[in-house]
Amino acid sequence: MPRAPARRPALGRIPLLAIFAGIAALAMLLPALHAVLRDDEDTARPFLYAAILILLGCVLVSLARGGEPDRRAAARAELVALVGTFTALPFLLAVPLAEAEGLPLGDAAFEMVSALTTTGATLYDPSALSGPAHLWRATVGWLxxxxxxxxxxxxLAPMNLGGFEIAADGPIGAGAARRRGSGGAGDRMRRYARQLLPAYAGLTAALWVALLVAGETPLRALITSMSTLSTSGIVAGGLGATGTSGVLGEVLVLMFLVFALSRATFADESRSAAVSRMHGDPELRLGLVLLASAAAFLFLRHFVGAADLGVTETEDIPTALGAAWGSLFTAASFLTxxxxxxxxxxxxxxxxxxETPGVVLMALALVGGGVATTAGGVKLFRIYALGKHAERELERLVLPSSIAGAGMVARRIRRTGARAAWVFFMLFALSLAGTCLALAATGVPLExxxxxxxxxxxNCGPVAQVAGDGPIDLAALTxxxxxxxxxxxxxxRLETLAIVALLNPSLWRN
Structure with missing residues (x-):
């Protein structure tokens, strides 16, 4: 007797965007609760009402779509869900913020896009927003x-995108066609969420408790822990990671920034045997080398400047150590x-x-962190692939008959991986030039x-505050x-390759 097909769980039949909206609605209860504890009902009310309305809308959408067959296994639907999450969802997230703080909806939507993409850029001075507003920005960044x-x-991994194309054995953007038997995007999202959410939430809670022990205030400790794990850089005031906890708090934050350098620090699964262990992970090693080099350069620059001023005497050793620590921590923060x-x-x-060399920090931010982490940028794995390819080419110049070893994965990274990385670099350069020209056309100075x-x-908003001669006023933009x-x-956040893959005509054929 033939076995009846297994019924897909109800959650797997709900559109991804509705699931994300429902999760965001539940998260609105956090700033609402914080406002109630502060006896600020006028701020709590918009978050509570928005959460109720959005949850009601998600329930209605789920009931309407519950009986339809699941078609989300198509690659295009997965990418459309990603794009929709970062373009449509911020407007829902902006409604309570705009109502609670009296902000224009467009500016509030900009804040939510910045938070959701973990960029952390803001239009407002930190003192202009209330504590619940900062908590909501940090919560959106954490989500x-x-x-x-x-x-x-x-x-992204099943489609060979997001940096996974470097070590993949298939074409870019076409991997999902071979993995449809593993379920739709909703099923995979639910499965990986069960694996990663405990680690993500546990690390955030651990850092929060550690910062509290170090002497940080509860609200700032929570916001800093959320911003550290999500690499959003959102804080309640200024660009400093800590307030009353000082250097000890920065040490704790630096310990948790390592999770943005490589996926091997928090996940067991890997597409490549070369990155299966932390001690042999190329991203982690390359990130540490770049971090040490940048920190040493920044400190030596300040040391030489201090020597020219004649202030490198013995009594200035604490100042020198503080400068070395400041260079190390800031470089690590911008690299992630x-x-x-x-x-x-x-x-x-x-x-x-x-003066502070902001261009170095901008370069570190453009390099970015590891593949499949919360960090943005070009990604260390792509830099590694191009470096291995260049190393092999130099070796062939010296020994033309040499044969490179290290296994099939290493050869794939040096060849097809380096080619994919170069394609991404070209697309990134075109995106950089196009965006720069578009901003310049609005009247923004070229620099x-x-x-x-x-x-x-x-996705490193603080670059706008430290890379130039002075902070750039984002509120003054048109x-x-x-x-x-x-x-x-x-x-x-999505990367140009994902957008190009979405425009591939083969994805839209039935």
Whole structure:
């Protein structure tokens, strides 16, 4: 007797965008609760009402779609769900923020796009927003980081996108066709969420408790822990990661930033045997080399400047150590596209009398963190693939008859992986040039346009505050310039290859 086909779980028949909206609605209860504890009912009411309305809408959509056959196994539907999450969902998230803080809906939507893409750029001075508003921005950023963790494994990895194309054995954007038997995107998202959510939430809670023990205030500790794990860089005031906890708090934050350097630090599964263990992970090793090199360069620069001023005596050793720590922490923060600035960073500038080299921090942010992490940027794995390819080419110049070993995966990375990385670099350069020209056409000075473009595409909003001669006032941008920046944030988060794969005609054929 033939076996009846298994019935797909109810959650697997709900559109992905409705699931994400429902999760975001539940998250609105957190700032509402915080506002109630502060006896601020006027702020709590918009978050509570918005949560109820959005949840009701999600239930109605689920009931309407519950009886339809599941067609979300198609690759195009998965990519459309990704694009829709970062373009349509921010408007829902912006409604309670706009109502609670009295902001224009367009500006509130910009804030939500920035938070959801873990960019962390803001139009407002931190003192202009209330505590619940900062908590809501950090919560949206935390959810955006979790979403990218899960989506990378459930959607981008099966399609050979998001950096997974470097070690993949199939064409870019076509991997999902071979894996449809594993279920639709909703099934895979639910399966990977069960695996990654405990680790993500547990690490956030651990950092929160550690910061509380270090002397940080509860609200700032929670916001900082969320921003660290999601690499959004959202804080309640300024660009500093900590307030009352000082250097000890920065040490704790740095310990948790390592999870943005490589997927091997928090996940067991891997597409390549070369990245299956942390001690042999190429992304982690390359990230540590770049971090050490950048920190050493920044410290030596300040040291030479201080020597020219004649202030490198013995009594200045604590200042020198503070400058070294500030360089290390800030470099690590921008390499992971978080954007925290150490308190010792400004002290180092005062010690040496030199301006802060923001272009170095911008370059680190453009490099970015690891594949399938919350960090943005180009990704370390692509840099590694191009480096291995260049190393092999130099070896062939010296020994033309040499044969490279290290296995099939290493050969794939040096050949097809390097080719895919180069294609991505060209698309990234075109995106950089196009966005910069679009911003310049709105009246933004060319230097500021380049900095804003790098901040948006690398998903590291604090670059706009430290890379130039002075902070760039995002609130002074025209509405069209803000729209261009928001689109660049989404493009940087999803990456150009995913957008190109979505436009592939083969994905739209029945």
């Amino acid at each position: 955006g980081g979790l979403f990218m963790w899960v989506a990378a494994a459930a959607i 596209t978080t954007g925290f600035v150490s308190d010792g960073w400004s002290d180092a500038a005062l010690w040496s009398g030199l 500021d346009a380049l900095i804003l473009t790098a901040a948006a595409l690398s 509405p069209f310039a803000k729209t261009v920046m928001a689109a660049a944030m989404v493009l940087g």
